[in-house]
Amino acid sequence: MRNFAAIYSKEMRSYFVSPVAYVIAGVFLFLSGYLFRNILMQFNLWCLQFGQRAQQMGGQMPALNLNEMVVTQFFGVMDFIWLLVIPMLTMRLFAEEKKNGTIELLMTSPIRTVEVMLGKFFACFSLYSIIVGLTLVYFVILEAYGSPDWGPIFTGYMGYLFLGATFISVGILASALTENQIVAVLLTFGMLLLFWLIDWSASFAGPTAAKILHYLSFIEHLEDFQRGVIDSKDVIFYLSFTFFCLFLTTRVIESRRWRR
Amino acid sequence: MKGYTTPLGLVGAALIVAGGLAYLLDPESGSVGLINLGLGALLVVVTGILNPDLFRLYGRWLNAFWGGIMVFGIVVMVNFLGNRYADRIDLTEGQLHSVSDLAVETLKGLDREVRALAFMEGGEQVELKLLLAELETIGDRFSYEFVDPDRDPVRTEDYGIRRYNTLVLESGDKQQKITELKERQIVNALLKLTRDRQDKVYLTVGHGERRLGNEPQALGVLQARLGDIDYSVGDSLFLAREQEVPEDCAVLVVAGPRTPFFSLEVEAIRAYLAEGGAVLLLLDPLYESGLERLLSEWGVSLGDDFVIDTSGIGSLFGLDFTTPVAVSYGEHPVTAKHGGMMTFFQLSRSVQFSEKAGLEGTPLVMTSEAGWAESDLSVLESQGDHTVKLDEGVDRPGPVNLAMAVHDAAGGGRLVVFGDSDFTTNQYFDHQGNGDLVLNALSWLAEDEGLISIRPRDPGYxxxxxxxxxxxxxxxxxxxxxxxxxxxxxxxVVSSKGRWSLADLSAAGLGVVISLGIAGLVNFMGDRYNIRHDMTADQLFTLSSDTHRLIEPLQANGQYVKVKTFMGEMEGLRFQDLLEEYGYISKNFTHELIDPQKNQLQVEQNNIRERGTSIVEVIVDGKVHSERITERSEEALSNAILKALKAKDQKAYFTGGHGEAELDQVDGEGYSILKGRLKELNFAVESGIALTADVPDDATLLVVLGPKAPFAPAEVEILRRYLGGGGSALLLLDPGTATGLEGLLDEYSIELGQDFVVDLSGMGQLFGADVSVPVVINYGDHPITEQLSAGTMSFYPLVRSVRPAAHREKNLEIEALVYTHKSSWGEMDLRPIKGEGGKVEFDPQVDLRGPVSLAVAVAADADTSMVADGRSRLVVFGDAGFASNEYFSQQANGELAVNSINWLTEDEDRLKIADRQPAHNPINLIGNQGSVILWVSVFILPFAVALSGLVMVLKRGYQTYAAGFVSWLVYSFLANGLFFFVSGVVATSEGTVLAGESKLLAALASVAIGYGIHRRASWAWLPALVLSALCAGMVALTIFTGSGIGSSLIPNETVQLFYAAIFVVNAAILLWIKRVFAEVN
Structure with missing residues (x-):
């Protein structure tokens, strides 16, 4: 446990002492803030234009719902930004150590590979959670001007934590596979995007294949969370995916011990 | 002294520029500008006198300056000229060189001069000019001219031009104006201008044919395209009434009839063709048209089949193998231009021609070799997984003809027959060559061959x-x-380094496989046994407890529910969510989404008419009960499931003992078909029950089928109790017989006419009957009749009037179902039908004036003394014969009977489930709230985070960041100087002397301070701080009070905020790096 803490705090320090964390957080918040604001203003415009009519027409047009049209929309675009950002967070975790040769030190030290891996994983996950947590400000703003339903917001954030863990585990695996950070970024990005878009091909596949492809899709499982429904199968999907990637990572790292 | 000459000279130069610019901007009030100019010149001269060396220096600067001006000027000129004389060389296919075939044909065939006048804003438009120039080169009778409406108001007035960018085509004294300047519109206008004919196309009605309109299945696009070229289209030709094709009919179109034509109508068409008429027949498979005989006279035989195409081309439109795609065409004027084009026919039958003397028949459209005509129609009708294959000797092998054109050279008659009508509908008209094919066929039929062509596409196709x-x-x-x-x-490459041994690789691979297997297993279990929790405040994704009660026991009871919904993946998303939720309740609920466009076969098999239809199948002990709904809500779905679950208990009782019609009789007068349909609707049928005791409790429906003798009062009492207790009854009461039920019906506000209805519209003759057979095409607004396809007929051999009475004794809803034509009446003199003589004649005193109602439907609250609640339902027809074997399957008769039974037995204890839609939850931002959000979310939060990072970095050293800040300050003060300079120039040009001069002064000060900071001179520090405070304070004051100097300086609120923020930051920086200034001095 102490070893884990040591690795964890070392990684956290390296994020926060260098400008990396700030730049990533700043750029991410700028982008998501910009998107949030635009989505909100668009919704506000609709409210002004159609507000009266929507009530008169009843079921004729979709209700102007803050959660459906702002919160869900915002979550929908934010996960795509994460798709681009997470590879940058994870790329150096192992690749840098391998490039610098410091991985040999870690391997020869009495720290277990799992501890190293978990330390790095949770450091990255903490940074991710902090940045995600900062976006809560937007919903405080919403609360100030309207009355959002906090249930879906809560589940949406839950979904983000699961999604982030999955993304980061993929990133760590990619980082462990190579000593080149650019390769790590591209590998991560490629894998994430593949699983992102995988259910697209479901519409051209046979019924059973389609079901499996749908199931493998990252967004498919996020949808329930973003709508406000917690389903155990989604949780199991994300957790098992994360676990699987992390497991492979330890195998890959440990393979250095016996590889010639 | 010399040290001050440089700034003096610079100030002079700045004043010259400021004064000159101000004068140029507004020479009228330019005295201030001129004064500034003079002052500047004076200062420059003074500087020159004091320090002549400086001029040499300036000379070089001026050189560079003029050089810059020149280059800038050249760039501007090039851009301006480039824009002015834009010429486009278009390398894209089909813009410059492929004026459409129709345009070429039309222009070549012009028999008079046509002149185009383009009234363009500014007098020209490049694209149009290119197009017109291209058109001008074809033939030699077309010319064009561009007119600038502003410069030539007289002609503009003459032509009555109301807006810019109008094109007038003129020939002789005829004119066509168009404002959409595309090739197609121009060509259409040309056609209208030069064609001296106006043809009329008639569509027949009365047999469920396709109508004009905007729905995907209608023919609105066809009508519009015909209108473009001056054809008019009428869709009110009810041949059964008119009895002949109108004189002015250029082409008669029969578009996908669903019920057979009557011999009288066929006769009208035959006569029309014989006189040299032209007919386009679009005859879908599965439906008998009644025209087969006529067609065989013309050598055409319709296959009783549908065409399969396994070439796989249909899949590219998302269509299955029931949609043959034709790529080869016969040698005929209609298809002469179609070579290499695709046309496709959703569910088509084959069309054959056999040689006949005097007739010239040509196949128009053929499938590929990979197609065949499948004669096993059960594939389409049965709801099963039938497969199709080419049966040698039975099915007609490909290539299969899908259309025929026949020309009677002697009589002049022209006939085109297609085995499909879908390809002409709005949905498919614009796809590939479909639209052109039908337009060309019409052109040939109308003997207007000049129009046969492939029409231009809109660009981008x-x-x-x-x-x-x-x-x-x-x-x-x-x-x-x-x-x-x-x-x-x-x-x-990597492995050549030889780091991996085979053993390593296989070990690693095994590890991956095993862990993958475990992960897969975990996910499989997780998917099977999942728990869901709905966190939304309105429980949007939670189904009602009623639904839970309905679905949860499925598994225990061994029942399966299967829902097939016919809609696309992106439609009805909310309903799809709902279906998912049903699946989470029980594993015995499954649903399937079927895209109707991709699965035409299933659409036909299930006879789906409307997108979004769901078929609910409940499977108990291997027996299937199915229901269908078109509404997409939890309420509709749960009720459909409920109804299907209960279906096995339904019982229909038929009364007996009054000479009622025989149910099991299979000849024309019997009702065995009705009985069969009842069985299909999950009813157990029991006939001939005598009303001696109460109607059995398990009766879902009671039917009185054409009694010949009156009911006794005791029996009526039993009926009254049955109805009062919430029962449902269907009464089919023929005229001319006493029923004894008049009193009971009167209680339900139904007036049973003691008459028979006479219809003089003459349509009864179609069935070989006389005026006593009214034919109905008008239906009431009621669930029973709303599903009837528009324009379908129903008819009633010998019927009495049944209509809603004026009085209401019970709380009930009553609606008349069918109305006769207004030329009919209810004849009170019953002698003719009893064979006692008498005369059929309308007597306004006694008889009931048409339109006469022949059936009513009543829903009334049940008698509370008998049952707590419930509704009684009653449907009364004035005739039983319409549902007899002879008439049941004709026209809409059967459908009407079945719909009535469905409505009568609709479940009374419907589940009431409120539809959960996302609530109306808007937001209203007013005033500056929007910009506050902008600042908080886009600027403050990200910059706060980024700045905290900056602080971390800054800890590393003072000198490095001080240098950075100094240059930031220099730039911001110089920019501020420029800003004040520009606004000073504007102010002086506007004549506000004080503001202008003070702004110029401020500009000077700002630049001077910037220079001082650059030198890190200690004298600059305090003025810099003061100026920062002034700038920030001044603008901040404006922001908070809404007025002041700031608003004249910067009108935009956001920019004000930004400006103030910069100077607050500047002041802070100045305070922070004060040390730098002290150190240097």
Missing amino acids: NPIALTESDSEWIFWLSVVLYPALIALIGLM
Whole structure:
């Protein structure tokens, strides 16, 4: 446990002492803030234009719902930004150590590979959670001007934590596979995007294949969370995916011990 | 002294520029500007006198300056000229060089001069000019001219031009104006201008044919395209009434009839053709048209089949093998221009021609070799997984003819027959060559061959055609093989270093496989046994407890529910969510989404008419009960499931003992078909029950079928109790017989006419009957009749009037179901039908004036003394014969009977489930709230985070960041100087002397301070701080009070905020790096 803490705090320090964390957080918040604001203003415009009519027409047009049209929309675009950002967070975790040769030190030290891996994983996950947590400000703003339903917001954030863990585990695996950070970024990005878009091909596949492809899709499982429904199968999907990637990572790292 | 000459000279130069600019901007009030100019010149001269060396220096600067001006000027000129004389060389296919075939034909065939006048804003438009120039080169009778409406108001007035960019085509004294300046519109206008004919196309009605309109299945687009070329289209030709084709009919179109034509109508068409008329028949498979005999006279035989196409081309439109795609065409004027084009026919039958003397028949459209005409129609009608294959000797092998054109050279008659009507509908008209094919066929029929062509596409039409195997090949090549190849090369390069042994690789592979297996297993279990929790405040994704009660016991009871919904993946998303939720309740609930466009076969098999229809199948002990709904809500779905679950208990009782009609009789007068349909509707039928005791409790429906003798009062009492207790009854009461039920019906506000209805519209003759057979095409607004296809007929051999009475004794809703034509009446004199003589004649005193109602439906609250609640339902027809074997399957008769039974037995204890839609929850931002959000979310939060990072970095050293800040300050003060300079110039040009001069002064000060900071001179520090405070304070004051100097300086609120923020930051920086200034001095 102490070893884990040591690795964890070392990684956290390296994020926060260098400008990396700030730049990533700043750029991410700028982008998501910009998107949030635009989505909100668009919704506000609709409210002004159609507000009266929507009530008169009843079921004729979709209700102007803050959660459906702002919160869900915002979550929908934010996960795509994460798709681009997470590879940058994870790329150096192992690749840098391998490039610098410091991985040999870690391997020869009495720290277990799992501890190293978990330390790095949770450091990255903490940074991710902090940045995600900062976006809560937007919903405080919403609360100030309207009355959002906090249930879906809560589940949406839950979904983000699961999604982030999955993304980061993929990133760590990619980082462990190579000593080149650019390769790590591209590998991560490629894998994430593949699983992102995988259910697209479901519409051209046979019924059973389609079901499996749908199931493998990252967004498919996020949808329930973003709508406000917690389903155990989604949780199991994300957790098992994360676990699987992390497991492979330890195998890959440990393979250095016996590889010639 | 010399030290001050440089700034003096600079100030002079700045004043010259400021004064000159101000004068140029507004020479009228330019005295201030001129004064500034003079002052500047004076200062420059003074500087020159004091320090002549400086001028040499300035000279070089001026050189550079003029050089810059020149280059700038050249760039501007080039851009301006480029914009002014834009010429486009268009390398895209089909813009410059492919004026459409129709345009070429039309222009070549012009028999008079046509002149185009383009009234363009500014007098020209490049694209139009190119197009017109291209058109001018074809033939030699077309010319054009551009007119600038502003410069030539007289002509503009003459032509009555109201808006810019109007094109007038003129020939003789005829004119056409168009404002949409595309090739198609121009060509259409040309056609209208030069054609001296106006043809009329008639569509027949009365047999469920396709109508004009905007729905996907209608023919609105066809009508519009015909209108473009001056054809008018009428869709009110009810041949049964008119009895002949109108004189002015250029082409008669029969578009997809659903019920057979009557011999009288066929006779009218035959006569029309014989006189040299032209007929376009679009006859879908599965439906008998009644025209078969006539067609065989014309040598055409319709296959009793549908065409299969396994070439796989249909899949590229998302269509299945029931949609043949034709690529080869016969040699005929209609298809002369179609070579290489695709047309497709959703569910088509084959059309054959056999030689006949004097007739010239040509096949128009053929499928590929991979098609055949499948004669096993059960594939379409049965709801099963039938497969199709080419049966030698039975099915007609490909290529199959899908259309025929026949020309009677002697009589002049022209006939075109297609085995399909879908290809002309709005949905498919604009696809590939479909629209052109039908337009060309019409042109040929109307003997207007000049119009036969392939019409121009709107630009941007650029489809791609892939077969299934193509797309598979693309997948493998681009997604699998290609990346794999690269990866393989990489692997070879890497592995040449020899770091991995085979043992290592297999060990690693095994590890991956095992862990993958475990992960898969966990996910499989997780998917099977999942728990869901709905966190939304309105429980949007939670189904009602009623639904839970309905679905949860399915598994325990061994029942299965299967829902097939016919809609696209992106439609009805909310309903799709709902279906998912049903599936989470029980594993015995499954649903399937069927895209109607991709599964035409299933659409036909299930007879789906409306997108969004769901078929609910409940399977108990291997027996299937099905229900269908079109509404997409939890309420509708749960009720459909409930109804299907209960279906096995339904019982229909038929009364007996009054000479009622025989149910089991199979000849024309019997009702065995009705009985069969009841069985199909999950009813157990029991006939001939005598009303001696109460109607059995398990009766879902009571039917009185054409009694010949009156009911006794005791029996009526039993009926009254049955109805009062919430029962449902269907009464079919023939005229001319006393029923004894009049009193009971009166209680339900139904007036049973003691008459028979006479219809003089003459349509009864169609069935070989007389005026006593009213034919109905008007239906009431009621669930029973709303599903009837528009324009279908129903008819009633010998019927009495049944209508809603004026009085209401019970709380009830009553609606008349069918109305006769207004030329009919209810004849009170019953002698003619009893064979006692008498005369059928309308007597306004006694008889009931048409339109007469022949049936009513009543829903009334049940008698509370008998049952707590419930509704009684009653449907009364004035005739039983319409549902007899002879008439049941004709026209809409059967449908009407079945719909009535369905409505009568609709479940009374419907589940009431409120539809949960996302609530109306808007937001209203007013005033500056929007910009506050902008600042908080886009600027403050990200910058706060980024700044905290900056602080971390800054800890590293003072000197480095001080240098950075100094240059930031220099730039911001210089920019501020420029800003004040510009606004000073504007102010002086506007004549506000004080503001202008003070702004110029401020500009000077700002620049001077910037210079001082650059030198890190200690004298600059305090003025810099003061100026920062002034700038920030001044603007901040404006922001908070809403007025003041700031608002004249910067009108935009956001920019004000930004400006103030910059100077607050500047002041802070100045305070922070004060040390720098002290150190230097």
